Amino acid sequence: MHDSAFQIFVNALLANNFVLAMFLGLCPFLGVSGKLDTAFPMGVATTFVMLVASLCAYGLNLLLTAFHLEFLRLISYIVIIASAVQLVEMVLKKYSPGLFRALGIYLPLITTNCAVLGVALFQTAREYDFVQSVTFSIGGGAGFTLALVLMASVRERLQLSNVPDLAQGTALSLMLAGILSLSFMGFAGLGG
Amino acid sequence: MSAPATWDEFMEGIWRQNPVFVMVLGMCPTLAVTVSGVNALSMGLATLFVLVCSCGLVSLMRNIVPKEVRIAVYIVIIATFVTVVDYLIQAISLALYDALGAFIQLIVVNCIILGRAEAHASRNPPLPAMINALGMSFGFVIGLLALGTVREILGAGTLFGVSLFGAGFQPWVIMVLPPGGFFVLGAWLLVFSWWARRKAKRGSTQNA
Numbered sequence A: 001m002h003d004s005a006f007q008i009f010v011n012a013l014l015a016n017n018f019v020l021a022m023f024l025g026l027c028p029f030l031g032v033s034g035k036l037d038t039a040f041p042m043g044v045a046t047t048f049v050m051l052v053a054s055l056c057a058y059g060l061n062l063l064l065t066a067f068h069l070e071f072l073r074l075i076s077y078i079v080i081i082a083s084a085v086q087l088v089e090m091v092l093k094k095y096s097p098g099l100f101r102a103l104g105i106y107l108p109l110i111t112t113n114c115a116v117l118g119v120a121l122f123q124t125a126r127e128y129d130f131v132q133s134v135t136f137s138i139g140g141g142a143g144f145t146l147a148l149v150l151m152a153s154v155r156e157r158l159q160l161s162n163v164p165d166l167a168q169g170t171a172l173s174l175m176l177a178g179i180l181s182l183s184f185m186g187f188a189g190l191g192g
Numbered sequence B: 001m002s003a004p005a006t007w008d009e010f011m012e013g014i015w016r017q018n019p020v021f022v023m024v025l026g027m028c029p030t031l032a033v034t035v036s037g038v039n040a041l042s043m044g045l046a047t048l049f050v051l052v053c054s055c056g057l058v059s060l061m062r063n064i065v066p067k068e069v070r071i072a073v074y075i076v077i078i079a080t081f082v083t084v085v086d087y088l089i090q091a092i093s094l095a096l097y098d099a100l101g102a103f104i105q106l107i108v109v110n111c112i113i114l115g116r117a118e119a120h121a122s123r124n125p126p127l128p129a130m131i132n133a134l135g136m137s138f139g140f141v142i143g144l145l146a147l148g149t150v151r152e153i154l155g156a157g158t159l160f161g162v163s164l165f166g167a168g169f170q171p172w173v174i175m176v177l178p179p180g181g182f183f184v185l186g187a188w189l190l191v192f193s194w195w196a197r198r199k200a201k202r203g204s205t206q207n208a
Helices: A005-015 A025-030 A038-067 A070-094 A097-106 A108-112 A114-125 A130-158 A170-187 B004-016 B028-034 B037-060 B067-093 B094-103 B104-111 B111-119 B126-156 B178-201
Strands: none
Touching: A005 A130, A005 A170, A025 A070, A025 A108, A025 A130, A025 A170, A025 B028, A025 B178, A038 A070, A038 A108, A038 A114, A038 A130, A070 A097, A070 A108, A070 B067, A108 A114, A108 A130, A108 B067, A108 B111, A114 A130, A114 B094, A114 B104, A130 A170, A170 B094, A170 B178, B004 B067, B004 B126, B028 B126, B028 B178, B037 B067, B037 B094, B037 B104, B037 B111, B037 B126, B067 B094, B067 B104, B067 B111, B067 B178, B094 B126, B104 B111, B111 B126, B126 B178
């Protein structure tokens, strides 16, 4: 892999957007995107967890490879992510209780956000070095936040419009996601 | 539990609480791997194995594990079985392994599995827990197949690799690309809610 850091960033942010092109992290994408006020902090929290997880996963992978324990990779990654989420949860609870309550169940669920584990797994599979891993995780997180914010803004507008009630709810969100995804395909080719 | 209750437990996952169409859980693998019928089926079977095994084990350990650390324990159990499946698929078919890619390992974070472990297996003895898990998995497989076959037929003109329409067919490529996944699932949900609506309108009181 000889991709420059910038290419990786743009690629993870737009062309291969985690949510809209790779289908990672759909649960929070559909669950928390109802209001802009919660969508943005959720995106930032997830990005932070991704960054921490990516850093730890990088170090851990070196360690596991050195001891030939690759079969433990998945288990150790998930433990790292769970601890990182716990950390974010404690910080939020202490400094921003209101936000903590607003995010509710979706905060601990970051642990089972495929996007976070996805970052760790993809950077291992693609053999990224340290700088590449960090840019990849930040780009991926920013892409996740972008998709979440776009979706939340559209859904806030839709609340005011007259939608047939058959299409209300998840079906509508999925159709919206499809259209967003269609427009993100226009970025294909950017960043190599 | 009596026999009909067990059957009910099994059917619950297939119909009334179908993980894909009713609960909308486990969306990531659902949409990502369903570009063809074969992929969908193998993903479904891999998930079935992990779900049934981990629910059984979680249920066996439900009285030993302290409440505070239960989620961590569940995750480790699930991750263990996923590692098993990961190596198994790699051994059986390398082509399939490459097609499914990272999504086999991502079964760990499939919300259906953790959800079942927490909501059902941790409160019930092993047998009902596993039956419930089996029903859920079949529901998941059906959901995956419903998506996978539609996308394969529309996007490639084939079904399980067999050409359906002959050479003159112009494939609807968008269906096998990411947006197609969202559209097809959205369409299925519309069909189901239309169905539920019609049923409610008739005022039928008999429950399935």
